[in-house]
Structure formats: C-alpha cells, structure tokens
Amino acid sequence: MSRHLPFKQVDVFTTVPYKGNPVAVINCMGIDESEVTKEQLQSVANWTNLSETTFLFKPTDGKSDYKLRIFTPVSELPFAGHPTVGSCKAFLEFTNQSESQETRTFHQQCGVGSVELTVSPGKISFKAAQTAIEELDDAVVAQYEAALGISTVAKPKLLRVGPNWVVLLTDDAQACYNANPDFAKLAEIDASHGHSGVILGGAKGDGEHSYEMRAFAPSLNVKEDPVCGSGALSFIRYLQELNGYSEPTEISISQGGRLGRNGQISGLIKTKSGTTTTYHIGGDAVTAIEGQILL
Template identity: 55%
Template sequence: MGVTVPFKQVDVFTEKPFKGNPVAVINFLNIDESEVTQEELQTIANWTNLSETTFLFKPSSDKYDYKLRIFTPNNELPFAGHPTIGSCKAFLQFTKNTTATSLIQECGAGAIPLVITEGVISFKAAMADYEGISTEVIAGYEHAIGLKFIAAPALLHTGPEWIVALVEDAETCFDANPNFPMLAEQTKQNNHAGIILAGHKRNASIKNSFEMRAFAPVMSVNEDPVCGSGSVALARYLQELYKFEETTKITISQGGRLQRDGHIVASIVKEADGSNSYHVAGHAITVVDGKITL
C-alpha cells in the first residue's frame, strides 16, 4: 500500500502490563475501506501472530462511532470480546477523546454498545444464543479435555461458536490438560470455535466467581489467555443452568496457566421487558504505541 499508519498493542482484561490478552489495533480511520483487500488485512493479522488483530475504519453511517474488523491469524471474525475492548481503548487514544462515556461499534455482529466508566470499558453482547448438543458430541469433548463435565455442555453463539462446559471446581479447571490435536479435530468436525471450560471457586469471597479457560486449537490458538466472547458464553450458559431471577455479576479469572492475570466481570442484566442482556467489562492498557508501514 505504501502508507504509514498508527498502530497500538493493547493489553486487555488487566491493569498490569503483559498480564492480560494483547490485541494489535491498526488505525485505518483515514483510509477508505475499499482501498484495502481482505488478503492484505489477513496478511497483517498473520504477521502479528496474535490471537486477534483489528482494523479501525470509518463507520458506514453516523449511527456508529467506528467500524471494526477483527482477524485471527487465519480468518476474519464477526465479533470477539477482548479485541472489542482493546480497540475501543485504542480508538479513544487515536482520536484523543478523553471525555466519551459511551460509543457504538459497528462490526460483523452488528452494533455493539460500549460504556466507559473510570477506566473500565464494557460492551453489550450482540448475541448470546443457547443451543443444546448431542450426547455423542459431549462424549467427544470429554474425551478431548480428559475430564467429565458436571452438567450438560451447550453450544453458545456469541460471535464465535463456543462449547461451554463446567467441571467440578476452579482447581480442576486450572489443572486441565486437553489433548489439543484431538480437540482441534472435534471442533473442526462440528464447526465450533473451541471450548470454554469453567469451574466454580468454592471459597471465594465474591459470589459467583469462576476460573475459566478458552481452548481454540482449530483457530491456531491452543489457549486464549483471557476471552471476552467466552465470558459472554459462560454467563449465558450459567443463566440457562441456574435461572437467575435478578441482575447477576459473574466474576471471572483467567490466564494463570499462561502466566497471565486476567480479570473479567460478566453481567446478566434483567431488562424492563423481562429479557436478559449480557455485558462484559474490564480494564485495558496500551503497551505498544507506534506506526507501521504497509
């Protein structure tokens, strides 16, 4: 392309540098989206070799503040959680916006409302659809994970297609050692992104606290350090399992097995019409700030 554009790498779901989940964010706000090919974007994402790389473009209408395109090293995603929060942080810095309290992101999953409160960025999930799976598929995942699940897992459509499964407790979740080639084959056969594994923290001082892990070897990410769309999937799954009757916060820790220290708050919000909406909140800090030439 022969242009130089601003670039940031943002660490998400942490207040400590290098302890969250990084996302590369490239500022194409001053470039017409039609001037960039899918192949060029994918090549950049493959080069950064992070779980996700995002590209900020001008939105298609003034209903939105910006358009976000999200890529893994291998493919484009309609939505992902930690890239949404990290890209919001980068957008505010790119545009020198220090006063915004809310934004609307345009992406493949539609409009994503964002709220900024005292340094914490939260998004409202565009989708959180629940679907049961067969006993045969469940058995395949138990075999790949090497554990028995304590409740029937389910498929959650949150942008990525996540299987969510619970194990006995947080320690069991933390200690799990999946067979990644087997898990990749299982997810490929069923057209799933991967599996969200979680276990309840038995002695936690905060109610509804969980250890969570996200495995997606079919997308060349054996384990995602801290996963936003996965936390939406977990919250929706827990709502189906426990039928919470009031707004409920799910406190999630993730990344310890990868020497990270990720923290997410997923909220199940009871709307006025009786429906539930799902929100994810976390911190984000910029650790790389520069430019790249394309």
C-alpha cells in the first residue's frame, strides 16, 4: 500500500543553504519497517539521485532514539557521516524538539550498531570508537597516485568506517584542491579491491590542524562527494595514526570548493589515559526542502 510520508532535504555541514551536502530524509516512524521492502527504499534513493537518502524507523534495539537506514543511488550502507548529522537534524524537527542551548545526547541505531550523537547549539556531532586501519600494497598505492595525478607525503591507509575509504595525504591544500582524478580508473581500482572510494587531504598554511579535503567514490556513482562525514572520520583517524596525538585535538576541515560548496567540518580526537581514543565529527545543518514523498 502506497502512502505519503513526511520528507525533508537537509543541507549538512553548513549554515548557508545550498553550500553543504544534501541528504534526503523520509520519516517512516509512523509505519512498521516490515511494511516496506528494501527494493522500495532503494527505488526512492535511486530517484532522489543524491549521494545518500535515509529512512527513519522506530528503533528495535531498545536503547536508541531512532533507527536509520542509509542508501546511495545503488546500494545500502551500514553507516555514513553527513547522512547521520542531517538525519538527526530532521529527526529533531520531525519530533518537534527545538534546538535548545543545553547539550543533549541521542542514539542512532544503524548497520554498525548504536551511534552516539551530541546536539549542541550550532553543531550536531557523532562519536566513533577506534576504527579498523589497514596497510595497502605499494602497487595499489601507485595505482591510486596515478589515477589522482598526485604524490603522497605519507603512506596511504585503508580505513573501514562503514564505507571502506582509502586515505591519502598530499603536499598541501592547494595540491588537494587542484587534483583532477581519472574517475574511470579510480572506479576500476576501487571495484577491484572492494574499496568505497578515496579521501584526499592537504594541510592549509593558515593554522595548525587545518585541512582541505576531497572525497571521490565513482564506483558508487558519486564522482565527488561535496562534503563527506565518514570521509572526515577516516581522515582524522588517519591523522591520529600519523601523529599520535596524546591530548584532545581539534581538526578543522574544509571541503566542496571545486563543486561550488563551502562545507565546514569539525573533527575532534580524544585520547583517555593514552589507551582509549574516540573520534568525533560534527557541524551545522539547515533544512532546505520540506514536504511529502510517496512510498
């Protein structure tokens, strides 16, 4: 049975509409998840043609505030960053919870388990624990460098954060911004190794821990993601691997300039007692479209 469900399109990692990364969010909390099929959800995601479309359902784990299912135009993801931030923003609005001055905690159930979110004035952030990081063969690194047309200043690594991102650090922010990838080659390399895509970063000269970042996922039909939360998570985890920060460290990331966007991502690395490290990615979000969608 088809029905019209509440729908929002939220622009993420920006305070200015149309300068961040949009996510389509459909509120399915008023129906049972068994009433819709994966094929139906995938059809909607294919139609919106955004990098991700999400569906809010009632939680089933007994501890979360909502369950989130995340789809690219071609497949379902266990987790993604900017959809997590944008969907939390939509959840607050769908449930008439105004953004107060006090900091509040919410939990999102998704394919990687329960994700903790912190909502504070001007920022929604999610917390991730230690994530898997793996070495890459030199031959694979050379393939990526050739496809990107860049050289790296540190050994690239594979980060498994839901999506499987290959993270590369190049000379500086300008080299990152100027990169002109061969998307066909990138898609071929990613597909042959089971990678989701590439995160490319370069340090800025205007301040400590400030970076330009880009995200490429042509094998997922997303040549360049304007502002990428899971990519930012992978990037700050990679920086921690390189630099071994022992004190809480804030990382500022800009993304999207080549696509006419101006995304701003806030990263935070926290290490407790030198053993437990958590990673936090956040930013602002603004609703650009509201209405109903047929499902």
